[in-house]
Structures are given as C-alpha cells and as structure tokens.
Amino acid sequence: MAPMKKSILLTAVACFWITGCSKNDPSPSPADQADSVIDMDQLPPLSDPSGHPEHGPRGGELIELGNEAFHIEMTHSDSSVSFYVLDGAAKNPVGIEAQKLTVSLKHDGEVKSFDLPATPQADDEPGKSSHFASTDEELEHWLEAGAEGVVIVDISGKSYTGQVSHDHDHGHDDHEGHDH
Known part of the structure; x- marks a missing residue:
C-alpha cells in the first residue's frame, strides 16, 4: 500500500476510533440536555426515606x-375511624386472623383504650380481615383533640405495636365529609 493511502487510512481509523459512531449514540449532547424540561406531573408521588409513600x-x-x-x-x-392492615410497602391490604385491634391513647393526662372489631372487606380471605373500624364518637374526639398513643394488633401469633398520632396538617379547614 502506498504511504499516502496508508496514512489516510490510519487517520480515518483514528478519527473514527476517537469520535465513535455518533449515529447510534443514545446519549444526548449537552445542547440537547440544556433543552430538556422535567414535567413535574410525570414524577412518582413523594415518599419518605424508607421508600414507602x-x-x-x-x-x-x-x-x-x-x-x-x-x-x-x-x-x-x-x-x-378505620384502621387498614397493609404490607411492608404500605400499598396492599393484608388480611389477618385477629378479631380486633386495640388503640390506647393519652390526652391531657388521661389514658383510654378503644377496641376496634374486625370488619372484613370483600377481598379478604374467609376468617381474615384487613379492616378494623369503630363508630365510637369518643375515639374520634380523642384523635381530633390531639391524643397520641399506640395501636396494638396480633398478626400470625405475634403482637405488633405502632405509634398513633393524628396529623392535623391536612390542608383542609374542616373535617366534615371526608376521610383522612
């Protein structure tokens, strides 16, 4: 091969190797990236650091x-007042065999416990419930008054306790006619 042709061929190969083949390069150029706009409505819902909503x-x-x-x-x-048992990701209902769960609250130095009976949902397996509810107005009043405490429930023979505190920062002025 003639020296001139050989140097043109080596130059072409080197240029191709250095720059790569840009037709198949999926990464956007800096100019394309500058024109990108993030649509905030397309982002997933906010979650806390634990990964659940x-x-x-x-x-x-x-x-x-x-x-x-x-x-x-x-x-x-x-x-x-309703309590729904959910999985670890806080997304899917989990039917459990417990017949009730107990909510123990403290407010203004007074302590009171409320039992919420199982009220199975249509999708719960027979003999299990993922929903526990009460129509006790006193329980609602305690929660609205800012009472804090614990919920205690038995799941598969093990007792679980979780912290209950009512969040009054709902973005609503009144509580009538909506769940929160």
Whole structure:
C-alpha cells in the first residue's frame, strides 16, 4: 500500500476510533440536555426515606409495625375511624386472623383504650380481615383533640405495636365529609 493511502487510512481509523459512531449514540449532547424540561406531573408521588409513600392508598396516615414488616393506614371522619392492615410497602391490604385491634391513647393526662372489631372487606380471605373500624364518637374526639398513643394488633401469633398520632396538617379547614 502506498504511504499516502496508508496514512489516510490510519487517520480515518483514528478519527473514527476517537469520535465513535455518533449515529447510534443514545446519549444526548449537552445542547440537547440544556433543552430538556422535567414535567413535574410525570414524577412518582413523594415518599419518605424508607421508600414507602407518606400516606396510605386511601390517603390516610401511616403507622409502622415491626420495623416496617407491616403498616396500618388510619382514616377517620366525623362518624367512624378505620384502621387498614397493609404490607411492608404500605400499598396492599393484608388480611389477618385477629378479631380486633386495640388503640390506647393519652390526652391531657388521661389514658383510654378503644377496641376496634374486625370488619372484613370483600377481598379478604374467609376468617381474615384487613379492616378494623369503630363508630365510637369518643375515639374520634380523642384523635381530633390531639391524643397520641399506640395501636396494638396480633398478626400470625405475634403482637405488633405502632405509634398513633393524628396529623392535623391536612390542608383542609374542616373535617366534615371526608376521610383522612
């Protein structure tokens, strides 16, 4: 091969090797990146550092059980208080064999316990419930008054305890007619 052709061929190969083949390069150029805009509506919902959402599937407050083995979602309105047993990711209901769960609250130096009976949902297996509810107005009043305490529930023969505290920062002025 003639020296001139050999040097042109080596130069072409070197240029190709250094720059690469840009037609198949999927990475955007800096100019393309500068024109990129993030659509905030397309981002996933915010979650806390543990990786689960800040609120349960029904928009209720989450209570951690057993180092995130399970969660309980607490919702309430003026007429009822509900606790839903959820998986470790706080997304899916978990039916358990317990017939009740107990909420023990403290407010203004007084302590009171409330038992919420199992009220199975349609998707729960026979003999199990992922939902526990009460229409006790006193329980609702205690929660609205800022009472704090614990929820105690037996899951597969093991007792779990989670911290209950009502979050009054809902973004709503009144509590009538909605769950939270």
